[in-house]
Amino acid sequence: MTTQNLELSSSSNLDVSQFQHTPYYCEENVFFLCKKLCESGTADAKGSDLFVVFISNEKKQIPLWHQKASNRADGVILWDYHVICIQKKNGGDSPHLVWDLDSSLPFPSPLDLYISETIRPSFQLFSEYQSRFFRIVHAPVFLQTFASDRRHMKDSVGNWIAEPPAYDPIVAEDGMVHNLNEYLDIHASDVAENAGVDLTSAVFSEKLGVVISHSQLEGFFSQI
Template structure:
């Protein structure tokens, strides 16, 4: 569980929510002078938001957390994610097999290789997976690895600054 601020699902004035996972899109502009943009469908911030302001307002790295709330990010290149991700929506059912929320009307997502569910492999992140250093070679891995790379919150902005 990680805290994120300025979230529509919040019932609090500061917009804080504890998510078990949260998916956003960070778009790196082709124009080298443009900052990366964050597309967060659950955010109350401008849509899209510049990465630096999104981090400051949503991640709030200055807010000191207990170590169990350290935030890590799995970064997966969109074309790889679209080919490899799969969800049969089992995470939306309770232990008796009943829906906890109404599922989307579209068909479940099946990966190109026929995998029907690998959401947990994308969601489960440990500190041990995080890159020790962000450098060009580690950034290149995001373009080839099925599960991308994992960075800490302090590495996120640096990571996107190194993407060509």
């Protein structure tokens, strides 16, 4: 992911420093974050309670607040896309959790806090920034099918826009070497009209999950 100019209680023993993090490679960071949450016992061993969330829109311009890469006091930055992990919590008073390695909020953050402080749906944005869509993919599916050869992080002559991770690129279990573009191909027409039973069922079976708007986000996880 890359930035553009913008005018305008942890429940785990895991610290943010314990996770693999390469700036501007949020999709790969979340891939390994999911694996670590599973291996550490913080999440279900198979990742059944984890969901990978791609945030973007047709113009590839999404403002998010409290981001470490920002040079502003309020932490706002304009990403072309961003990727986070949401952990679904069942029963009791435990809130659903957002794991965002690029956020300056508590790690992890309760979903309602993350929405109000990072997404800020009530903030009056310029029209070109209003639409922010969320592609939600079940982590077990994502960990099997995601692939990236990092081609999106090279300029027109093949130079790196941002230094890549030292480890090898992620290859899907079926041998696919790059499909990141499929996850990032998000349009208003993809957004489901409601987060009903069919939608919450589809997220467990569809390779590319489902696409919803910010107004559906909390309701979606309450219905799973």
